[in-house]
Every structure is written in structure tokens, then in C-alpha cells.
Amino acid sequence: MEDWLYYFFSITLCLTLSLLLSSLWRAGGKTFLPPGPTSLTAFGPLLLLAWTSVNIESVVRVARSWYGPVFTLYLLPSFPVVFVADRAVAHRVLVQRGSAFADRPPANLATRIFSSDQHNITSAGYGPLWRTLRRNLTGKALHPSSIPRYAAARRRAASGLVDGIAQKMRDEGVVVIEGLLHEAVFHVLTCMCFGQGLDDGAIAAVTELQREFLKVVVGFQVFGSSPKVTKLLFWRRYQRMLSMRRRQEELFIPLIRACRARRDAEGESFAMDCYVDSLLGLRIPEEDGSSRNLTDGEIVALCTEFLSGPVDSTVNVLQWAMANLVARPEIQVKLRAEIRNVAAGQVHSRSKRPYPVLRAPALCGVWGRVSAAGLTPACAMRGDRGSNPGPVREEHLPRMPYLRAVVLESLRRHPPARFILPHAAAGEDGEKLDGFIVPREVSVNFTLGDMAMDGAVWPEPERFRPERFLPGGEGEDLDLTGGREIKMMPFGAGRRMCPGIDVSLLHVNLLVATMVSSFEWSEVPGEPVDFTDTLELTMVMKRPLRAKVVPCC
Numbered sequence: 001m002e003d004w005l006y007y008f009f010s011i012t013l014c015l016t017l018s019l020l021l022s023s024l025w026r027a028g029g030k031t032f033l034p035p036g037p038t039s040l041t042a043f044g045p046l047l048l049l050a051w052t053s054v055n056i057e058s059v060v061r062v063a064r065s066w067y068g069p070v071f072t073l074y075l076l077p078s079f080p081v082v083f084v085a086d087r088a089v090a091h092r093v094l095v096q097r098g099s100a101f102a103d104r105p106p107a108n109l110a111t112r113i114f115s116s117d118q119h120n121i122t123s124a125g126y127g128p129l130w131r132t133l134r135r136n137l138t139g140k141a142l143h144p145s146s147i148p149r150y151a152a153a154r155r156r157a158a159s160g161l162v163d164g165i166a167q168k169m170r171d172e173g174v175v176v177i178e179g180l181l182h183e184a185v186f187h188v189l190t191c192m193c194f195g196q197g198l199d200d201g202a203i204a205a206v207t208e209l210q211r212e213f214l215k216v217v218v219g220f221q222v223f224g225s226s227p228k229v230t231k232l233l234f235w236r237r238y239q240r241m242l243s244m245r246r247r248q249e250e251l252f253i254p255l256i257r258a259c260r261a262r263r264d265a266e267g268e269s270f271a272m273d274c275y276v277d278s279l280l281g282l283r284i285p286e287e288d289g290s291s292r293n294l295t296d297g298e299i300v301a302l303c304t305e306f307l308s309g310p311v312d313s314t315v316n317v318l319q320w321a322m323a324n325l326v327a328r329p330e331i332q333v334k335l336r337a338e339i340r341n342v343a344a345g346q347v348h349s350r351s352k353r354p355y356p357v358l359r360a361p362a363l364c365g366v367w368g369r370v371s372a373a374g375l376t377p378a379c380a381m382r383g384d385r386g387s388n389p390g391p392v393r394e395e396h397l398p399r400m401p402y403l404r405a406v407v408l409e410s411l412r413r414h415p416p417a418r419f420i421l422p423h424a425a426a427g428e429d430g431e432k433l434d435g436f437i438v439p440r441e442v443s444v445n446f447t448l449g450d451m452a453m454d455g456a457v458w459p460e461p462e463r464f465r466p467e468r469f470l471p472g473g474e475g476e477d478l479d480l481t482g483g484r485e486i487k488m489m490p491f492g493a494g495r496r497m498c499p500g501i502d503v504s505l506l507h508v509n510l511l512v513a514t515m516v517s518s519f520e521w522s523e524v525p526g527e528p529v530d531f532t533d534t535l536e537l538t539m540v541m542k543r544p545l546r547a548k549v550v551p552c553c
């Protein structure tokens with residue numbers, strides 16, 4: 001019932017606003033938005049409400065074919081959204097023009113609540129606060145010198161994943177890896193966020209709460225449209241949103257206080273162990289030129305940011321990569337051969353793009369536990385002795401170009417986000433964009449999913465073909481940061497590009513290599529892998545991957 005009320009109210013309001021806005025945007029004289037169907041204004045709220053069931057990409061593709069690479073859609077009643085659907089224009093706007101479109105549009109109600117009023121990196125406007133928060137993340141928790149510190153957490157995550165897979169196979173005869181991947185990635189990022197000393201109970205509590213958050217957060221986007229009214233129409237959802245934020249505070253604040261207590265106790269000898277440690281002493285700039293420490297609430301918002309999108313995107317890439325390997329045994333066999341050769345010390349060449357070189361001890365005990373789980377290894381089935389040289393070590397990863405190619409192809413075919421986060425003009429009076437003038441309040445979106453499917457760069461773009469990223473392939477010299485040229489940009493490009501790029505590639509490469517070297521994966525008989533996707537917080541598999549595994553030996 002409440003949905004119908006919402007539809008009725010929204011359409012009436014939007015038709016009125018549509019007429020008003022289109023005359024205002026033009027009458028203002030300063031604004032000359034790219035072309036687009038103003039009639040879509042009436043359906044914008046429907047799209048927003050049904051965000052998960054309507055394929056917004058199809059709407060965008062139709063608009064591109066009608067209006068060209070830069071166009072405007074009215075997805076929200078109060079603001080138009082500009083779309084950039086071309087690699088070269090995106091490169092000009094995001095990279096060559098530097099800060100011109102590095103701002104964010106005004107945050108909606110849900111974002112304001114979970115970001116403590118735009119006190120996180122993702123939603124902060126382009127300015128001193130954003131710079132301070134981003135520099136702190138990249139210069140401390142994500143700095144290459146900090147990454148080895150979390151090697152133990154990665155080892156535990158990887159071996160827990162192997163155990164979980166073996167146990168599921170034994171108990172259920174089939175493995176659904178989505179939940180196990182979430183546990184593994186949450187394990188690492190929770191330790192990076194709150195410290196290595198966290199016990200299993202605390203990690204499990206964070207994982208449970210944040211998984212729930214990831215499931216419900218998209219539904220809160222409805223408050224982006226006329227919040228005063230939507231709060232009333234979706235009263236229960238609104239209460240749920242406030243309660244979610246309260247529960248995050250109840251869980252995170254004691255963990256933050258424990259970090260503070262350790263810092264106070266250690267005094268001079270205090271050494272940073274986690275993201276929260278780096279936030280405790282951080283001074284953020286105020287508008288009057290002074291500075292202050294972050295409040296506990298703001299640190300909660302930054303932890304929420306660290307433990308939501310990054311986890312979801314990483315899990316998503318892992319699941320799509322494994323889906324492709326399950327459905328394409330020939331790629332899986334080739335990848336396993338590379339991992340074994342490198343682990344056995346037979347391959348010494350280094351791939352071009354370095355991952356942080358880490359000195360981590362090997363995963364231990366995986367093999368014993370897998371056989372203890374009662375699964376028959378593949379070699380025993382075949383009647384040979386097997387040739388597994390042992391577990392994957394982090395320092396092996398830079399010597400695995402085919403692994404890198406599989407991960408990049410997965411990011412190209414299934415980028416977790418089909419659009420980067422909305423950008424906005426940084427200039428007071430808006431910014432020029434390919435002959436148009438875009439005012440500050442207007443969202444500018446980039447169709448990163450479609451850019452990676454451009455047949456001019458990627459022949460047979462629909463095909464999953466890791467060889468593209470090997471020497472001689474069209475992606476051989478790919479610059480994932482888009483500095484020279486944008487061929488694909490799963491992490492965005494320019495000033496707002498994802499700061500977690502290196503660490504997430506490390507996590508994805510390590511966990512894929514671990515899963516492929518520990519088990520032979522195959523489709524469940526009669527159940528071919530279903531590659532249908534659906535939009536949640538990111539673009540996920542509509543039917544989570546189900547597979548069979550046999551331990552490798």
C-alpha cells in the first residue's frame with residue numbers, strides 16, 4: 001500500500017517539478033545541460049524505488065543511442081543526472097581536467113546518516129576534509145609498508161576459506177561460496193580496521209552486522225527522494241535505518257575505545273596497528289581555519305565505509321572470477337598449472353604490474369585439514385601420487401601473469417559497479433563538460449561497465465578470455481589507473497579513484513590462487529553456472545555460485 005502512495009505522490013510531484021525545472025535550468029542562463037528525455041522525470045522515482053529490479057543500464061544505453069555519449073536523465077525529481085558514456089570523454093573529464101569534476105553531489109538522507117554528515121572519504125566534498133581523510137587512509141592503513149602487517153590475518157582468512165569449502169562439500173555435497181568469501185574478506189578488513197588483537201567473537205559480530213547492512217542499505221536510497229515525505233511513507237524502513245546506525249555505534253565504539261586505551265597505555269612506544277589507530281590522532285580541518293579530532297561517531301562512519309563497499313566489491317570480484325573458472329575448466333587447469341609451477345620454483349619471471357612484495361610465511365596445515373575433512377583427493381581418484389608443491393605464498397603472486405590476467409578479465413567482464421560513484425563539478429559556477437555547462441548540484445555519472453565492453457578496444461567483448469592481458473593481447477599494457485587512456489576503469493579514474501586498488505588486487509589474487517590450488521572445481525551436474533546478474537549494493541550473481549570441489553593433491 002505504501003508503495004502505491006509513493007508512486008502516486010512521486011509522479012504528481014515530478015511532473016510538476018519537471019515542467020518547473022526544465023524552464024528554470026534554461027531560464028537561469030548559466031546552465032546548459034546535455035540533452036536528454038525530460039519526460040523520464042516522471043518515472044525517475046519509480047526507477048529509484050525499483051532500483052534493484054529495473055535494469056538502469058538498459059535505460060542508459062537507449063539514451064546513449066538517442067543523444068550521444070553525454071546526456072541527461074532525470075532519475076531524481078529534484079536533480080537531473082548527467083551521464084558520460086564514452087571512454088575518451090571520461091578520460092578528459094576525470095583525468096585531464098584533474099579536479100574539475102572531483103566533487104560529490106549533495107548527499108541524500110541515508111548517506112548523511114551513515115557518513116556522519118559527509119565525514120567519510122566517499123561522500124566528502126572535494127576539499128580539505130576529503131584530502132585529510134584520503135591521505136590518512138592511503139598514507140597509513142593502505143600504505144604499501146603497512147600491508148605486510150596484515151599478512152597473518154590474510155593467512156587465517158585463506159585457510160579458514162579452504163576449511164569452510166571442504167566442510168561444506170563434505171556436509172552438503174555442494175559448495176556455495178558467497179558466505180565463505182564474505183567471512184574471509186571481512187576477517188581481513190575487520191583486522192585492518194580494528195587491529196590484529198580482535199577475538200573471533202568480535203570479528204563474527206562485525207561480519208554479521210555489516211552483512212546485514214550490505215543487504216538493506218540499497219533500500220535506504222528511497223530517502224534520496226523528498227525525504228520529508230518518504231520518511232512518512234516508509235516509516236518502518238526509516239526506523240530500521242536509524243536502528244542500523246545505532247547498532248553500528250553500539251558495536252564499533254567499544255572497539256574504537258579499546259584502540260584509544262591501548263594508545264594511551266603505550267604512550268611514546270605506541271605503534272599504529274590498524275585504521276582506527278590512524279584516525280585517533282588525526283586532526284581534521286574546520287571551516288574557520290582551526291582543526292579538531294574526529295568524534296567517535298565520525299570514526300564509526302569511517303569504519304562503516306571501510307567495512308561495506310570494499311568488502312562487497314572484493315567478494316563480488318572473487319565470486320565472478322570463480323564462476324568463470326568453474327564454467328571454463330580449460331582456464332582453471334591452465335591457471336592451476338601456473339600456480340603449481342611458480343610454487344614449485346619453476347617460474348622466475350616477474351609480471352609487469354607489481355603487487356606489494358610480501359614476506360609472509362606459507363599457509364600452513366591446509367592440506368592436513370582438507371584430508372581430515374574426509375574428502376577424497378583428486379590424485380587418489382586418478383590413482384597417481386599428485387604433485388602439489390604446497391600452499392600459495394604471497395610472494396609468489398607477482399610471478400603469476402595468468403592469475404593476474406584471470407582477475408583482470410573478471411574485473412572487465414563483471415565490474416562490481418556499473419557506474420562509478422556520482423561525481424560533481426567542483427567550481428562555484430559549475431564546470432564545462434564537452435560544450436555543456438554542468439552546475440555544482442548535478443550528479444555526473446560514468447558508465448564504467450559499458451566502457452569495458454567497447455568492441456573497438458576489446459574484440460569479442462562478451463567472451464571471457466584472460467589471454468587479452470598476456471603479452472600480445474589488447475590489454476597487455478593496460479594502465480588500470482586510466483592515467484594514459486581509459487580502456488576499462490573498474491576502480492574509477494582520476495582524483496577520486498579507488499584508494500584500495502592494490503590491497504584489493506592482493507586479496508583477490510591470493511584468495512583465487514588459494515581456492516584453485518586447493519581444489520578442482522566443477523559445475524554441479526545439471527546446473528550450469530548462471531551468469532545472470534542483479535543489482536544490490538554492487539552487481540552480484542543473481543543465483544550465487546554453486547559448485548562441486550575435489551581437493552587437489
Ligand code: HEM
Nearest residue numbers: 121122310313314420421490491492496497498499500504
Ligand atoms: C575489488 C575491489 C574494489 C573495487 C572494484 C572498488 C571500486 C571503487 C570505485 C569504482 C570507486 C569510485 C571511484 C570514483 O568515484 O571515481 C571506489 C571508491 C572508493 N573505494 Fe574502492 N573498490 C574496491 C575495494 C576497495 C577497498 C579494499 C578499499 C579500502 C580498504 C576501498 C576504498 C574506497 C574509497 C575510500 C573510495 C572513495 C574514494 C574517494 O571518494 O576519494 N575500495 N572504489
